[in-house]
Amino acid sequence: MRVQLTLLSLLAGLPAVLSFYINTKYTAYANDFVDPNYALSKSFNETTAVAQQTIVQWATLLNTQGPWAVTTSKNSISAPSGDPHDYLSWAPYWWPNCDGAGNTTALSEEQIWTTCSYEQRDGLFNPDVRDVNNVGAFDDLSNAVLYNSLAWAINGSSVYSSHVVTYIKTWFLDPATKMNPNLNFGQVQRGPGDQVGSHTGVLDLKGMSMIVSGVLILRIGKAPEWTADIDNQLNAWAWDYMSWLENNPIALKERAATNNHGSFYYTQLAALKILVGDTAGAQGALREYFSTLYLDQVAADGEQPLEASRTRPYHYRAYNLAAMITNARLASYVGFQAWNTTTNAGGTIHAALDFSLTVSPDNEAAQELYPSIAAVASTYGDPQGNQHAVARRVELGVDGHLDMSTMFSASKARIPLQLGLRRTYATRLPEKPPMRHPDPLINNPAAVVTPLSEDLTFIHRPPPSAPTPFSYTTNPSSPLLRPASPADAPLPPTLKDTSAAPKPPRMSDAKIAEMRALRASNPKLSRTFLAQKFECTPAFVSLMAPLSHPAQRDNLELRDRAHAEVRAQWGEKKLIMNEPESYQSDCLRKDIPLVPRPSITSTRSHFASAPDRLTATITALLVPLRDAGVRGILSRYFTAGFGRVNKTATALADF
Numbered sequence: 001m002r003v004q005l006t007l008l009s010l011l012a013g014l015p016a017v018l019s020f021y022i023n024t025k026y027t028a029y030a031n032d033f034v035d036p037n038y039a040l041s042k043s044f045n046e047t048t049a050v051a052q053q054t055i056v057q058w059a060t061l062l063n064t065q066g067p068w069a070v071t072t073s074k075n076s077i078s079a080p081s082g083d084p085h086d087y088l089s090w091a092p093y094w095w096p097n098c099d100g101a102g103n104t105t106a107l108s109e110e111q112i113w114t115t116c117s118y119e120q121r122d123g124l125f126n127p128d129v130r131d132v133n134n135v136g137a138f139d140d141l142s143n144a145v146l147y148n149s150l151a152w153a154i155n156g157s158s159v160y161s162s163h164v165v166t167y168i169k170t171w172f173l174d175p176a177t178k179m180n181p182n183l184n185f186g187q188v189q190r191g192p193g194d195q196v197g198s199h200t201g202v203l204d205l206k207g208m209s210m211i212v213s214g215v216l217i218l219r220i221g222k223a224p225e226w227t228a229d230i231d232n233q234l235n236a237w238a239w240d241y242m243s244w245l246e247n248n249p250i251a252l253k254e255r256a257a258t259n260n261h262g263s264f265y266y267t268q269l270a271a272l273k274i275l276v277g278d279t280a281g282a283q284g285a286l287r288e289y290f291s292t293l294y295l296d297q298v299a300a301d302g303e304q305p306l307e308a309s310r311t312r313p314y315h316y317r318a319y320n321l322a323a324m325i326t327n328a329r330l331a332s333y334v335g336f337q338a339w340n341t342t343t344n345a346g347g348t349i350h351a352a353l354d355f356s357l358t359v360s361p362d363n364e365a366a367q368e369l370y371p372s373i374a375a376v377a378s379t380y381g382d383p384q385g386n387q388h389a390v391a392r393r394v395e396l397g398v399d400g401h402l403d404m405s406t407m408f409s410a411s412k413a414r415i416p417l418q419l420g421l422r423r424t425y426a427t428r429l430p431e432k433p434p435m436r437h438p439d440p441l442i443n444n445p446a447a448v449v450t451p452l453s454e455d456l457t458f459i460h461r462p463p464p465s466a467p468t469p470f471s472y473t474t475n476p477s478s479p480l481l482r483p484a485s486p487a488d489a490p491l492p493p494t495l496k497d498t499s500a501a502p503k504p505p506r507m508s509d510a511k512i513a514e515m516r517a518l519r520a521s522n523p524k525l526s527r528t529f530l531a532q533k534f535e536c537t538p539a540f541v542s543l544m545a546p547l548s549h550p551a552q553r554d555n556l557e558l559r560d561r562a563h564a565e566v567r568a569q570w571g572e573k574k575l576i577m578n579e580p581e582s583y584q585s586d587c588l589r590k591d592i593p594l595v596p597r598p599s600i601t602s603t604r605s606h607f608a609s610a611p612d613r614l615t616a617t618i619t620a621l622l623v624p625l626r627d628a629g630v631r632g633i634l635s636r637y638f639t640a641g642f643g644r645v646n647k648t649a650t651a652l653a654d655f
Contacts, residue, residue: 028143029371030322031267033209033329036216039153052154059151062144063163067170069177073137079185080195086180089204090129091187094118118191123311135204141171142207149214153221161223164214165230173233181241183250199253199261202245206264209271209326216275235276242272259306260316262293263323270330279334286331290338291445294324298347302355314361318368321356324349325375339379350380507536516545523551524558 044052071084079086098107098116107115109128130136144167151160170177186201215234218226245251245268254265266289273282297304297320307316328349331338342348353376356369515534519525519541527538530545547555570578 028139030319030368031206031209031264031326032146032213032322032371033267033271033326033333034146034150034213034217035329035333036213036220039150039217040221042153055147056151056154056160059144059147059160059163062140062147063160065140066144066163067167068137068141068144069170070134070137070179071177073133075131075133077132080188081185083180085178086185087134087183087204088132088185089135089187089201090126090132091118091120091189091198091200092125092129093122094120094189095124095126096190113190114192114195116191118189138171138205139207141167142210145214146210147214149217152223153217158223158225161218161225164218165225168211168215168230168234172237173230178237181237182244182248184248186250197250199250199257202251202254202268203261203264205268206323208268209330212271212275238272238276242269242276245269245272258293258296260320260323263289263297263320263327266293267323267326267330270327270334274330274334282330282334283336286327286334286338287336289327290331290341294327294341295344297324298343298345298349298352300346300351302347302351302353304352304355312364314356314359314364314366315368317352317356317359318372321349321352321369321372324352325372328379329375350376504535507534507540512544515541519545519547523547523555 070087077088078084079088095118096112096116097119098112100117109131145164148160148164148167151157152164172178183201183204184197185195186197186204188195188197188201215226215231219231245265251265254261256262257265266285270282270285270289273279273285297306299305304317304320307313307320310316328338339349353369353372357373361369511534515530519530527541530541531538534541567575567578
């Protein structure tokens with residue numbers, strides 16, 4: 001039984017593990033795709049030393065088990081076609097029911113397969129399906145190709161690249177062992193009658209994206225062992241298999257599956273199109289997935305309802321999440337970003353992981369989710385610390401799994417950090433990842449995408465509404481839609497050429513001296529007068545012929561006297577209107593009669609300094625009005641205005 005290690009950190013999406021675990025079995029994850037350019041760049045920092053060592057160790061371990069072939073992993077059991085080159089697997093959740101078989105003696109295993117009816121028990125694995133282990137062999141093959149290719153990229157040893165070539169030739173190319181490019185007998189449902197494959201059998205080759213990733217590393221890295229002949233033969237096999245994937249009714253039924261089966265179908269198809277160089281086809285497949293199946297797979301809170309309804313919801317959430325992440329990585333590799341694509345309910349890949357972290361695995365394997373945690377944290381960052389909290393629980397063994405000392409970082413490179421005895425506190429504030437605006441055309445059914453040459457894409461955007469007078473592109477009267485002018489049409493008038501305008505002549509020193517002498521002899525001459533006389537600006541006059549301070553003071557006194565003479569001719573209303581605004585508002589607030597002040601001294605201050613005189617003045621004013629019946633009104637009025645003057649208030653009370 002393969003030992004599954006609880007691995008969290010990834011090197012470009014790959015697991016890392018402590019050195020004392022290396023001698024155990026490697027960890028097989030659901031799916032992955034590694035950008036070959038990142039692997040070949042070798043831009044790994046010192047924190048990936050353990051991860052690199054693990055990759056090389058796992059490649060060496062797998063090399064002791066291969067090669068694998070479709071013809072040698074069936075335990076002498078043939079597909080219903082009788083062709084040993086046909087891939088064969090049995091449906092894992094189907095169990096025999098021999099109640100109606102009519103047998104009188106015990107049935108052999110072979111008789112049970114063809115005599116008893118089979119019933120589905122979702123989530124309950126039938127162990128005898130591994131008697132035909134093509135699916136396990138292909139899983140080991142995909143891991144061996146990926147890890148050996150990465151090992152070659154890390155240390156350049158031809159041992160690992162040679163093993164990749166051997167594995168590819170044995171499974172896909174050699175006439176004696178190659179697999180026929182179809183899955184006509186994948187996940188066969190056993191029982192009486194014709195036994196044919198089911199659409200769920202397409203899922204068996206989900207590791208194809210890992211094989212494609214490994215092959216691209218050798219191809220782009222120009223490994224000597226990966227020859228053009230091998231590359232051409234593998235491409236030819238891939239084209240034949242893609243023809244089956246896109247046309248066979250079994251495969252088309254899997255393509256329409258709305259849960260993880262459909263997600264992995266597009267993973268497989270897009271990876272193969274990348275392998276053969278059909279970038280436009282890979283883009284089309286991934287855009288189709290993110291604009292159809294994906295839109296109904298994640299709820300607003302991150303739940304995956306199609307997976308949650310299964311008998312093993314934790315497993316299937318992690319399973320489909322791995323497919324969504326791999327599809328997003330494939331999309332990034334071919335030129336468009338799908339990480340922030342939202343579903344119809346408003347969910348995202350990030351939300352799907354966050355929700356999965358809140359669900360208890362119960363009796364299921366919690367480590368299935370760890371690679372997805374690392375992938376999501378490396379892409380979106382972890383500002384809330386949710387992924388880091390899970391990592392600490394795993395490291396401390398809180399979740400009841402094997403202890404580990406690896407951790408992921410939120411860097412773009414998805415590089416693991418070995419914790420060990422190092423600090424556990426942050427040394428800088430978390431940085432919010434840059435805003436990634438989703439492409440509005442990805443989920444727009446009205447958008448038409450037409451592939452062009454030289455990797456260009458022209459996107460036609462249909463008009464959003466009927467032509468309006470405000471539209472410059474759809475209104476028939478728009479100047480953009482008018483017919484071209486005839487060749488002999490007159491040209492519009494040329495604009496005035498201001499660049500050739502002559503600059504004003506520079507004032508001579510003699511003129512400047514004359515200006516200074518004139519202003520010194522008569523300080524009353526204004527700057528405007530001198531500017532007009534010498535054809536310059538007033539600012540230039542102030543700069544070249546400034547007045548002395550005594551002259552400036554005399555001019556200000558003359559101006560103040562002139563203003564005072566003008567004010568002397570103003571009437572009462574104009575004087576009131578020109579009083580300071582603060583004085584006017586104060587009078588209105590205190591309910592004081594607003595009268596022009598004879599001087600700058602405040603009227604209130606004048607009255608307050610002479611209360612006796614104020615009392616006599618008010619009494620004299622009120623006597624003529626005694627018989628007019630307004631004594632009470634005036635008393636309240638003046639008391640409110642000058643209530644703080646005690647003598648005035650007493651006089652008013654006596655009055």
